[in-house]
Amino acid sequence: MNMQYRRINDWFPVIVWAGLIFVFSTDLLSDSNTAGIVGPLFREVFPWLSADDLESFHWLIRKLGHFVEFFILAVLIVRALRDQSNENRIGIAIALTTLFSVSDELHQSVVPSRSANAMDVLIDVFGGICGTLWFSLRHRGDKNP
Numbered sequence: 001m002n003m004q005y006r007r008i009n010d011w012f013p014v015i016v017w018a019g020l021i022f023v024f025s026t027d028l029l030s031d032s033n034t035a036g037i038v039g040p041l042f043r044e045v046f047p048w049l050s051a052d053d054l055e056s057f058h059w060l061i062r063k064l065g066h067f068v069e070f071f072i073l074a075v076l077i078v079r080a081l082r083d084q085s086n087e088n089r090i091g092i093a094i095a096l097t098t099l100f101s102v103s104d105e106l107h108q109s110v111v112p113s114r115s116a117n118a119m120d121v122l123i124d125v126f127g128g129i130c131g132t133l134w135f136s137l138r139h140r141g142d143k144n145p
Contacts, residue, residue, distance in 0.1 A: 010080040017076055018100060021069050025104050030113040034062065066120050067127035070097055074131030090132050097128030 038058045042049060049057070077093040084092065101124035109116035 010082065014073070014076045014080050017073055021073065021100070021104060022107065024065075024069065025108050025114065026111055027113045030111075031058075031062065032113060034058065063120075063123055066123040067130075070101060070124040070127035071131035071134070073097055073100065074128035075135045078132050078135045086136060090136060093132045094125070094128055097132070098125050101125055101128070 035058055038061055039054055042054050042057055046053075074093050074097045077096050078089050081089040081092055098121075101121050104124070105116040105118075105121055108114035
């Protein structure tokens, strides 16, 4: 496989996933829009939960979404950096994940139905660190995973 094709093949999933995160950060998945989906679903499955409990579950699902989005992004970045040493891959992946998280929150700050939140950046970065470490441990000893 030629080098240019391999680089495109390595980075294409990163670009697609980053694009999805960008879309997730629009009004489409704003708090008010997801509440209209998550709330009725949880009410149906857990009818005994109070309104406060439902709100807490909705908040938790949204924060887990941040973690998972950036876990996956970091895994894709580490995979795309296969030509780097393991130490470089980890550092670069965490740095890129962090930069994208900050830019994602800046994007949300200009979307009327969204807001920027430093806690979300911390959750994103933690997801990115976990994804990077998971990939590194999972593929320890592999040649160019």
